[in-house]
Each structure stands twice: as structure tokens, then as C-alpha cells.
Amino acid sequence: MNKSYLLGVYKKEGPLFIKGKGSFLWDEEGNKYLDLFPGWGVSILGHTHSRIVKVISEQAKKLIHLPNNLKHRYQELLAGELVKRSYKAKVFFANSGTEAVETAIKFSRLYGKGERFEIITMKNSFHGRTFASLSATGQKKYKAPFRPLLPKFREAKFNDFESLKKNFNKKTVGVIIELIQGEGGINVAESDYIKDLYNFCKENDLLLIIDEIQTGLGRTGKWFCYQRYGIKPDIILLSKGLGAGFPISAVLIREDIAGIMKPGLHASTFGGNPLATRIALEVLKVIEEEKILLNVKKMSEYLFGRLFGFKEKFKAIKKIEGMGLMVGVKLKKESYPFFLSALRKRLIINATHKNVLRIMPALNVKKEEIDLGLKILEEVFKELC
Ligand SMILES: Cc1ncc(COP(=O)(O)O)c(C=O)c1O
Structure with missing residues (x-):
């Protein structure tokens, strides 16, 4: 991008995003990204949930x-x-x-x-x-x-x-x-x-x-x-x-x-x-x-179970910690390159506190979305470990 008019307080990466639905985002070229960190823990119902969109438009008119x-x-x-x-x-x-x-x-x-x-x-x-x-x-x-x-x-x-x-x-x-x-x-x-x-x-x-x-x-x-x-x-x-x-x-x-x-x-x-x-x-x-609390319990068990399997496989993982759908993959290495590699492979997660990868999906995330995310994450680990 050319000159930015924004105050330089954020390090921004990736393409220009133009729309989102559920656990997915699309960039301006139509590429689809899996977002397992929607809105930094904000978008708990995924992007543009139909009922939220409906009340926004109804109330905005009133x-x-x-x-x-x-x-x-x-x-x-x-x-x-x-x-x-x-x-x-x-x-x-x-x-x-x-x-x-x-x-x-x-x-x-x-x-x-x-x-x-x-x-x-x-x-x-x-x-x-x-x-x-x-x-x-x-x-x-x-x-x-x-x-x-x-x-x-x-x-x-x-x-x-x-x-x-x-x-x-x-x-x-x-x-x-x-x-x-x-x-x-x-x-x-x-x-x-x-x-x-x-x-x-x-x-x-x-x-x-x-x-x-x-x-x-x-x-x-x-x-x-x-x-x-x-x-x-x-x-x-x-x-x-x-x-x-x-x-x-x-x-x-x-x-x-x-x-x-x-x-x-x-x-x-x-x-x-x-x-x-x-x-x-x-x-x-x-x-x-939508029985979201139940989904969190089920998906949490599934996600933690799969990540413990990752820990056995990849020595770069020091610890998996968290609760529900607030998950930290603690690495022996710097986590930012993992975030960047995942982004290039069209998966959005977060790197925090130098060596932690943070996964906080929407609370209505589906099993197949977790599977897709972990498939991409595995490629990231293979590339960087
Ligand atoms: C635990 C906690 N408290 C406070 C804040 C600050 O919230 P905000 O950025 O909306 O001011 C955050 C933001 O990440 C947070 O995680």
C-alpha cells in the first residue's frame, strides 16, 4: 500500500478484507480465510450472524x-x-x-x-x-x-x-x-x-x-x-x-x-x-x-484433544493451556512467524506474549472448521519446526 494516513500504533498484515460470514473472511480478490481468532475475541457468534445483522438494521431504523x-x-x-x-x-x-x-x-x-x-x-x-x-x-x-x-x-x-x-x-x-x-x-x-x-x-x-x-x-x-x-x-x-x-x-x-x-x-x-x-x-x-455454551464444551474437548496430539508430534510446543475456547499453544520459539505463515495459508490465529499462539474461535465454531484450521496449522508447524 502507498502512504498511510493512520497513526502507526498497529502492525497490520495480510490483504484487504471485505466481508465475513461465520468463521470465514474474504479478501478483495475473493480468497477465503478461516478465522479462528475472530475480532480478537470479540466476534463470538462469528462474522455477520444473521440475527445480529437483523437487529442492527431494525434498531438503526428506529x-x-x-x-x-x-x-x-x-x-x-x-x-x-x-x-x-x-x-x-x-x-x-x-x-x-x-x-x-x-x-x-x-x-x-x-x-x-x-x-x-x-x-x-x-x-x-x-x-x-x-x-x-x-x-x-x-x-x-x-x-x-x-x-x-x-x-x-x-x-x-x-x-x-x-x-x-x-x-x-x-x-x-x-x-x-x-x-x-x-x-x-x-x-x-x-x-x-x-x-x-x-x-x-x-x-x-x-x-x-x-x-x-x-x-x-x-x-x-x-x-x-x-x-x-x-x-x-x-x-x-x-x-x-x-x-x-x-x-x-x-x-x-x-x-x-x-x-x-x-x-x-x-x-x-x-x-x-x-x-x-x-x-x-x-x-x-x-x-x-443456539445452545452455544454446550457447543463451547464439545468443541473445547475436541480442540484440546487434537492439540495435545500436536504436542506429541512437534517438539517446538512447550505447553497447551487454556479453558473452553480460549486456548494458548505455548512454543519454545517466537510465535509471530507462525502467525504470519498461517496467514499466508489463509488461517487467522494470534501471536501473543512473544512465544504463544492464541486460538479463540467463534463460540459457534464447527468441528469441520477446527479440523480445517488444524490441518493448516500442521502445515505451518511442518514448515517452521
Ligand atoms: C482482559 C482485558 N481487559 C481489558 C481489555 C481492554 O479492552 P479494550 O481494548 O476494549 O479497551 C482487554 C483487551 O484486550 C482485555 O483483554
């Missing part, structure tokens, strides 16, 4: 935007449906993951009443790119160029309860954690660790903030990943899959503590608009009616 001092039907309905699937909470809508994180951090400040304000975060975590969420992120490479950041975050080692305790003091107000670190290279939180962490939060009146921006909405075979751990968070953060491609995020704050957020303390101009909330409602319905 009402797209309404300011938050006026009422429409879909915010309340969506909040109710989210609460029904999780715990008694009050819901705030925004537009992106980082805004959800910012909301939780601001809420923590209120909760701490100026006496407690430190938040324990995890090494290798990722919570977003705006200043508070970046400050909460446990990865130096994203933070270093922007220092000084927001203070009062302490990084504990993930899956290490002693490290959590060491970072606690009388100023600590909460803990923010991803149950499966996504951008950090697919690291799954251990069950005992989370139980200890949960009890510790309860004993010390710490807000337990679970960042479900990547793990929520069926990704792990349950509505929310925390439900796999037998815990009850104080706050969960949702985004990515919630609009299945349309920008929306939600913060669910335990009902009995949510009242400290008063009118005027927080807001979002676009947050919870009729179009976004109507789409998200339809996403929840589709997940239910």
Missing part, C-alpha cells in the same frame, strides 16, 4: 442514540438479563473494555473513602490502554514509555497467594484479576489460589474485581468464567463478546454496595445506547437459543 438522562427500554432489559445470569448487581454500560476497568477503579476509590486506595493487580495482566487501566496492567512493555502512571497499584505474582498477602496493607481496597490472562499469554488461574484469594478479600473487605472482558459471555463454557471457580465477585467487567462485534461494555457491581455511585460521579455519552444494548440482548438470546 433509534440509534439517546442521551443517558432519557429512558429507553433496552438498557434495563439488558441489565436485568446480565444480572439474571450472574449475581444481584447494578449495571453500568460503557463502550470498551478499558472504560469498564476505569469505572471499577473509580468505584474502588469511592469504596475506600479516601482511607484505602491501593489496588493489587497481577504480573502479566492486561486491563487496557487508558491511564488507570494501563496503570493496573502488569506488563512493563506497555507501561514504561508512559510513566509516570497513576500510582497506588501493586503487582502480585499470578497464582501465588503469598505474593498477594505480601502486597496487602491497610491501604488496600481491592484486587483486580483476569481468571485467564489473555494478552499475558493464556495463563489459567488455579482453583485453590482463587478460593484463597476470594476468602482473603472477604476477610479484609477488599473488592474482588474480576476482569471478564476476554473470558466472559460463554468463552469458557459458562456464562462467566468466575462461575467455574465457585466464587462470588464484587465487580465483574464485560466487553468484547457482549456486542458480538458492536462496541459495548458493562460493569456489574454488587447491589448492596453499588449505591455509593451517585448521579454525576460517573458517565459515558455513548454508553448503553439503544442500538448497542438491543444488540447485546440479542447476543444473549442467541447464545441461549
